[in-house]
Amino acid sequence: MALFGLDPHVERHLIADEGEMIVDEVTKHWAALVLPVLELCASLLVLLLTGFFPKDWYWIPILGSIAIAVHALWRILGVQMDRFVITNMRVFRVHGILSQHIATMPIARILDISVHVPIIGRIFHYGHFIFESAAQDQGLREIRYVGSPDQRGLTIQRVIQRSGLRGGGRPLEPVRQPAPQTNPFDQPMRRPVWQTATTTGEQPTRPIEVDPWWRQPPPPTDENDGT
Template identity: 70%
Template sequence: MSVLRLFEFDPRVERHLIADEGEVIIDEVRKHWAAIVGPMLELAAAVPFLLIIFWVPAAAWWVPFVIAMCLALHATWRILQARMDRFVITNMRVFRVHGILSQHIATMPIARILDISVRKPMIGRIFGYGHFVFESAAQDQGLREIRYVGSPDERGSSIQRVIQRSGLRGAVRQSKADHAGPPDGTWRRASARWR
């Protein structure tokens, strides 16, 4: 691996696929832009410290400069963390790749997903993001919560479609008799009374 690839700041999730088994990416989820609002505010907070340099005594110019650089470096690190964090839905599993200098990969096969909860805080409902919480058959799992997922309802539906297409859950089929109600028509009569 070349040194330049180390500084691409792209996790390149396709290299983690099991291509010889036919695994394909259904969706690659980047963090929603709301995940970097805090770091951007932190970066903006560094600017006043740089401007203070012109009003402090000449011997102390380095104090606001160091504070500004620390804020800027910390904010940049947090922005890179959000950029390098990817959640991937494939036809066989879901996995998350994150980390800047070192990478951490957490994987969960589709067969082990028991439940997906989508938490949407009020601000998330306004700006279109939410957080996934996975429940699986394993007690200790590396893939529990995925934060700042854009369009969480659509992404949750795509995971459910992958689970359904894999045949892990039986299809729900209703007969025509289920739609018609009881054979004696009491259901229709009862509903007519409540109108």
């Protein structure tokens, strides 16, 4: 629920004509409000000091209390207006109260995502994201106080996977096997075309294959030979 009705309206930064859609809109974890709330409590303690000051100087703790309270409220509003958005094309961060700042990173440039979860973060389920991108000067590097960091990290990985930037790659080409080496003496001998004429005088359509001489059977012998 938006505090004081403030909302950064991240949907107006989407590229609607290209089909960009919000996958996840991440608000700051409540742990980011601990220090501003403690600062607001400190302003009340400073206000109580007015009873210990002379009547001519009572305005000093009052002004100090107001200044601390305004600064604490400003920090609380800053946390409320800080949004981290994951879309099907990019990740971007919108923050700022009076002036709004936008830092964006396309999915194609995300090289690595590191998730740092401190000891207190493991107890209260928050962590910090650190992005490594292909650009040298990047406007989106660290996102602090992200609730359910493991789940958000998996969401980004799914978006990267579905975009085809990882895991798909170019299909491997089949390995070409070398042609088997054959013994030329094992190949059948072919007679020239001019020697393949049949008794009918017709020209044969294909050459006659003849086995080599060492594979041919011995010629028949006449029984009357030698008599």
